Amino acid sequence: MSAFSAIGEEREIDREEFTPGLEPQPTWCPGCGDFGVLKALKQALPEVGRTPDETMLVTGIGCSGKLNSYLDSYGFHTIHGRSLPVARAAKLANPGLEVIAAGGDGDGYGIGGNHFMHTARENHDMTYIVFNNEIFGLTKGQTSPTSPKGHKSKTQPHGSAKEPLRPLSLSLTSGASYVARTAAVNPNQAKEILTEAMNHDGFAHVDFLTQCPTWNKDARQYVPYIDVQDSDDYDFDPTDRREAAEMMHETEDALHEGKVLTGRFYVDEDRPSYQQEKQRIGEMPDEPLAERYFDGDYEWERSYDMFLDKHK
Ligand SMILES: Cc1ncc(C[n+]2csc(CCOP(=O)(O)OP(=O)(O)O)c2C)c(N)n1
Numbered sequence: 281m282s283a284f285s286a287i288g289e290e291r292e293i294d295r296e297e298f299t300p301g302l303e304p305q306p307t308w309c310p311g312c313g314d315f316g317v318l319k320a321l322k323q324a325l326p327e328v329g330r331t332p333d334e335t336m337l338v339t340g341i342g343c344s345g346k347l348n349s350y351l352d353s354y355g356f357h358t359i360h361g362r363s364l365p366v367a368r369a370a371k372l373a374n375p376g377l378e379v380i381a382a383g384g385d386g387d388g389y390g391i392g393g394n395h396f397m398h399t400a401r402e403n404h405d406m407t408y409i410v411f412n413n414e415i416f417g418l419t420k421g422q423t424s425p426t427s428p429k430g431h432k433s434k435t436q437p438h439g440s441a442k443e444p445l446r447p448l449s450l451s452l453t454s455g456a457s458y459v460a461r462t463a464a465v466n467p468n469q470a471k472e473i474l475t476e477a478m479n480h481d482g483f484a485h486v487d488f489l490t491q492c493p494t495w496n497k498d499a500r501q502y503v504p505y506i507d508v509q510d511s512d513d514y515d516f517d518p519t520d521r522r523e524a525a526e527m528m529h530e531t532e533d534a535l536h537e538g539k540v541l542t543g544r545f546y547v548d549e550d551r552p553s554y555q556q557e558k559q560r561i562g563e564m565p566d567e568p569l570a571e572r573y574f575d576g577d578y579e580w581e582r583s584y585d586m587f588l589d590k591h592k
C-alpha cells in the first residue's frame with residue numbers, strides 16, 4: 281500500500297485515533313492553555329474527515345512544540361521558528377495531506393516572523409496555530425513579541441518598554457486569507473474555528489490564546505471572552521478587508537485593557553492558494569510531486585528538460 285492510498289477513504293473517525301501510544305499524557309503544567317489546543321485539534325480533525333495518516337503536523341520549539349508528541353499523525357518537530365517553511369514544502373509536495381503548522385508566539389511572531397509574513401503573503405494552503413501566551417514559556421517566562429508594554433520579566437525587570445506586536449493586523453496586511461482568534465478557555469469556539477481553518481483553502485491563521493499559569497502570572501486566564509460574531513456590540517463584515525482591519529485593531533487594543541475579543545476576523549474564500557497560482561503559470565504539475573518518488577519509472581531527466589523548454 282502506498283502512503284497515498286489512504287487519502288480520501290470515507291469512514292467514521294474517532295478523535296482517540298489521534299492519541300499516541302507512546303506519550304498519551306501531555307507533560308504540560310497543570311492548567312496550561314496548551315491542553316486546550318490539543319483537545320480542540322483532536323475534535324476538529326474528525327470533523328474535517330481527516331485520519332492520522334492524512335494529517336501532517338509541523339511544530340516549532342517551545343512548550344507548544346510538544347504538540348507533535350501528543351498528536352498521532354505524520355509530524356516534524358523542526359527548529360525554532362521554522363515550522364512554516366517545512367509545512368509549505370510538505371503541502372506543495374503532497375497536497376492531499378491536511379497540513380497544520382504550530383508553535384508559540386516567540387516561535388512564530390519573533391524568530392520565525394519572516395516566515396509568517398511570507399507564508400501569509402503567498403497564501404500557502406495550511407492552518408497555522410500560534411499558541412499565544414504572551415511570553416516564552418519553555419525558557420522560563422522571558423518577554424516575547426506579544427508581551428504587553430510594561431510587562432515585567434527576568435529579561436525586562438523594569439517592565440517592557442516596547443509596544444506588543446499586533447498578530448491579527450500583521451496577518452491581514454501580509455495577505456492571510458483566513459484570520460481568527462480563539463482561546464483555550466473557550467473549547468467549543470476553538471473546535472469550530474480550527475474546523476473552519478482546516479476547511480479553508482489558503483493560509484488560515486489562528487491566534488490561540490493559551491494561558492501560562494507557571495511563568496505569566498500577570499496574564500489573565502483570558503476570561504471572560506467575547507465572541508464578536510455572537511455579541512450585539514460588534515457589527516462588522518469579516519469579508520470586508522477594511523472593516524476587518526478596524527475590528528482587529530480594536531481587538532488588539534482591548535486585550536491589554538482586559539477585554540478578550542475572539543472570533544473570525546477576516547475570511548476571503550476567493551483568493552487562489554500559492555499552489556493554484558503556480559499551476560496557473562505552468563510551474564507546478566497537477567500530479568503531486570511526492571508521488572514521483574514512489575514511481576520508479578518516472579523520467580526525472582525528461583521532466584527537467586521539459587521544464588527548461590517551457591521557460592526558454
Ligand atoms: C535558535 C534558537 N534560539 C533560542 C532557542 C531557545 N528557545 C527555546 S524555546 C524558546 C522560546 C519559546 O517561546 P514560545 O515560542 O513563545 O513558545 P512557548 O514555550 O511559550 O510555547 C527559546 C528562545 C532555541 N531553541 N533555538
Ligand code: SF4
Pocket residue numbers: 307308309311312313314343344413417418491492493494495
Ligand atoms: S511553562 Fe507555561 S506554557 Fe509551558 S507547559 Fe508550563 S504552563 Fe504551559
